[in-house]
Amino acid sequence: MTVAAPTIADLETPALLLDEARMEANIARLRSRLDGLGVPLRPHxxxxxxxxxxxxxxxxxxxxxxxxxxxxxxxxxxxxxxxxxxxxxxxxxxxxxxxxxxxxxxxxxxxxxxxxxxxxxxxxxxxxxxxxxxxxxxxxxxxxxxxxxxxxxxxxxxxxxxxxxxxxxxxxxxxxxxxxxxxxxxxxxxxxxxxxxxxxxxxxxxxxxxxxxxxxxxxxxxxxxxxxxxxxxxxxxxGVFVFFDLVMAGIGVCLPQDIALSVLATVIGHRLDKGWILVDAGWMALSRDRGTARQRVDQGYGVVCDLAGRPYPDLIVAEANQEHGVLSVRPGGTLPDLPIGARVRILPNHACATAAQHARYNLVAGTDPAVRAVWDRFGGW
Ligand SMILES: Cc1ncc(COP(=O)(O)O)c(C=O)c1O
Incomplete structure (x- = not known):
């Protein structure tokens, strides 16, 4: 059991955030659907x-x-x-x-x-x-x-x-x-x-x-x-319905605003000549999953949101090195003003793969910056 940081501003990045309200809504949605169809759920x-x-x-x-x-x-x-x-x-x-x-x-x-x-x-x-x-x-x-x-x-x-x-x-x-x-x-x-x-x-x-x-x-x-x-x-x-992710949104099973998991990252540099903002979340924090590459909209390594969880228009993690994420906008978009030290939340392509990169969930709810709890997770076989 790890002690919760008071707010997401106090978390060291990269960190995994779990929006409790979205998760509960995702669980309730499938449960009521299956109840209506008269079949029990065995959650994965x-x-x-x-x-x-x-x-x-x-x-x-x-x-x-x-x-x-x-x-x-x-x-x-x-x-x-x-x-x-x-x-x-x-x-x-x-x-x-x-x-x-x-x-x-x-x-x-x-x-x-x-x-x-x-x-x-x-x-x-x-x-x-x-x-x-x-x-x-x-x-x-x-x-x-x-x-x-x-x-x-x-x-x-x-x-x-x-x-x-x-x-x-x-x-x-x-x-x-x-x-x-x-x-x-x-x-x-x-x-x-x-x-x-x-x-x-x-x-x-x-x-x-x-x-x-x-x-x-x-x-x-x-x-x-x-x-x-x-x-x-x-x-x-x-299984993945509990958090949802960008692959599920691409298939049409959920909306991006249903995705309960995000990776908190900090801006660590700019290459404005190339249209890049660098953050401290690379594939070690996001995973190497590129599941949306085969879909109609390729979301790179994830969709970038503000601290309240609202996506910045057209801003994605276009490239990922081990500990660097490279943010850039799609053609026609405008790079937001995100100074060094600014924080963003990145929605994952594949929730199972992104969660697997982390040892704990920091529980948040909606736009409230408070970290309500820390839940440990485990890996290995
Ligand atoms: C055997 C089996 N059952 C159920 C699931 C759950 O699938 P999903 O994560 O799409 O809900 C999986 C996922 O890999 C699976 O391998």
Missing amino acids: LKTAKSVDVARLLMSGPAGPCAVSTLNEAEHFAAAGVRDILYAVGIAPAKLERVAALRAAGVDLTVILDSPEQAVAVADASRRHGQSIPALIEVDSDGHRAGVVPQDRAALVAIGRRLEEGGAKLRGVLTHAGGSYGCDTPSALEAMAEQERAAAVTAAGVLREAGLPCPVVSVGSTPTAHFARNFGGVTEVRA
Whole structure:
């Protein structure tokens, strides 16, 4: 627990700011949407990696939640979370840590998409005298891992290896990461339906083969916000919605004024001959993520705002060195007057990547300069 600086003027820069009011509004927005569609949220905690944020995101102190590392699972388990989905394909060597968490009373589920992994999970289940539950990862959009739902033989073979080997087949999971490439409401709705249909089809294949499939888990922030129907789905996962970022704004899932995360930086120089203002936040503070480069509006390494969080017209971080950010305006724009020592707030391209560069969140609310609290976050695997 770090003591909060009185105001953002007292913070050493670069520093990560988290607008509590925006974060709470983002959480409330998705919750009410999913409540309306009658499906529970399993928040993905990989974005926040913070026990304090997790408590706001989860429906209760014991979860449920999803994580992207076993380190997250261990941190959240130590904080009392009991229902955890480790949503990255399981490496057999990690099963000892999985078994240790389960032996400590955590209902930890793993995911996999191959017979080899199913055998490893079954072997670990027998070795540790406990049925480790697994979801079969389904490929709903060709963007990453998973068994395609049409491959009935593979789905059933994996399911049987789990069940007959002493592990537990708990269901199916898919993540339509391809939704990050959509940027119209109709494309996002279609992707959400494609994600739902793939998971429900795969679940049907397993059930027809006499295998159990109680869990049908789908989700990404864009599809969770655009799905019209979650028929057959038992839970929705989403992560980056808690903070939002410029990539999500570019897709049309949020507005820039919904983005809860920003990096506080100080002006450290000028190259007016080149139209540059230099700040002390380079890629170490902002991350190297250039996710908006593929979108209609390339936001460089981030959009530059004043201390109240209002974007300066056309001012972006055009270049980033390790500890230098180079601010410049788009063609036709006017460089604002920002003397040495002036402070700015930079909205991130990708909230998960930017947050990962920092050890703590400085909590602020709206235009109030007070730092209300400091919340620690963790990294590592
Ligand atoms: C398996 C899985 N589920 C859910 C999510 C959450 O996606 P988002 O951050 O778009 O909400 C991710 C993100 O990478 C993921 O890998």
